Amino acid sequence: MALLATAGAWWLLWRPNVAASPEGPAYLYIRTGSSFSTVLATLRQQELLQDLRSFEWLARRREYPERVRPGRYLFTPGLGNQALLDMLLDGRQDTVHFELQAFKYKPQLARQFSRQLEADSASLRRLLNDNDYLQKRYHLDTTTVLTLFLPGSYRLLWTTSAAALLDTAARVHGRFWTPRRRAQADSLGLTPTEVHVLASIVQRETAKKEDKPIIAGVYLNRLRRGMRLQADPTLLWAIGNFGVKRVLNKDKLVNSPYNTYKHKGLPPGPITSANRQSLDAVLKPAAHQYVFFCARPDGSGYSDFAETYAEHKRNARRYQQHLDSLRIMR
Structure with missing residues (x-):
């Protein structure tokens, strides 16, 4: 009898009950406020257990129905009822x-x-x-x-x-925002929030790591000189269309605080979520006298920079001719 009792206990408590899934890791999702009956229904529907009845029997004796905890639980193949209930009762979610x-x-x-x-x-x-x-x-x-x-x-x-x-x-x-980065922002006369806003513009301007500090320097030079940023990505944010390849004069008339052709200074918020690379490009900008830049006409993703408007006009004309050759009107 003792041997039978021991075998019965093993069967209920420790016998592997989670089936292996050919589709990879299996998870039980228990939403906040779910009842035990909902948990059982989910287990049945997803066929996570080989023997649902033994799990239910033990769960009731361990008072799990009164202590259901929400979460995302990893059902590892080979786990028995005892280990499963320990996990569920403790609320040991998988992140x-x-x-x-x-x-x-x-x-x-x-x-x-x-x-x-x-x-x-x-x-x-x-x-x-x-x-x-x-x-x-x-x-x-x-x-x-x-x-x-x-x-x-x-x-x-x-x-x-x-x-x-x-x-x-x-x-x-x-x-x-370590003390070092805060000190860098302060040396530029910017708050951390303003760094994020400017970095969001830099990020939309280029994906090239080498160009980011240079472009950041261009915008900082403009801010120091009291010039408008005239950043095309802020217009695209305002009109809600980042797919535009060619900014038109009518775009520059949009009535928005994000229109940096109309309004001096930074826009009121970011135009994208700036990543660490873009933020550090603003915090450590390249030192130069450029106040203009334009995409190169070779499709490389890099930019041509200029100190004078006359030089910038030549760069911009080459880029516009490139767009014309590709028949890109918008």
Whole structure:
């Protein structure tokens, strides 16, 4: 009898119950507020367990139905009921490895996170548009809050709320802004937020690492001389079309605070999420006297720089002729 009891206990507690999946790692997602019956239904539907009845029997005896915890749980092949319930009762979630890509507008940011987290995009958008909340917690407003988010890798719990997500972004942001970087910004007469805004323009101007500090230097020279930035990417942000290859004079008439052809100084917020390379290009700009630049007509992605308007006009004419040869009108 003792042998039978021992065998029965092994069967209930430790016998492998998670089936191997040919499709790779299997996860159980338990949404906030889910009941035990919902958990069972999910396990049944996804066929994660070989013997659901033994799991349910043990779960009830360990009072799991009263202690269901939300999360994203990795079901490793070979796990038995005891180990599974230890994991679920302790709430030992598997983290989500999230790669934040560059974004231009709040809805794009919200959609990126909502695709991989429990929180929906609407909850994040509400916080991003709550000026009082952002001012009190981060000293940012509904426009500058986008400077809080640095593209790159994040490890998050699937159950991370919109508020916790903003706090996580703020911690990553804080680690980037070391005392050395803050001192560099101060030496340029810029706040960290202004560095983000300028870096977003630099990032939209070029993908070439070598050109970024030079372009940053051009814009800083313009700011120091009281010139308008006249940055085409800010116009494209204002008209909502980054696919434009050829900026037209009518684009320069758009009524927007982001129109740097009309308004002096930096726009009120970033036009994309600046990455670390672009931020460091602004913090360590190339020293020169250039105040103009134009894309090279060879399609290389690099720019030609000029100190005088006459030289810049020649560069711009060559580029316009290049667009004409490709029949690019817009």
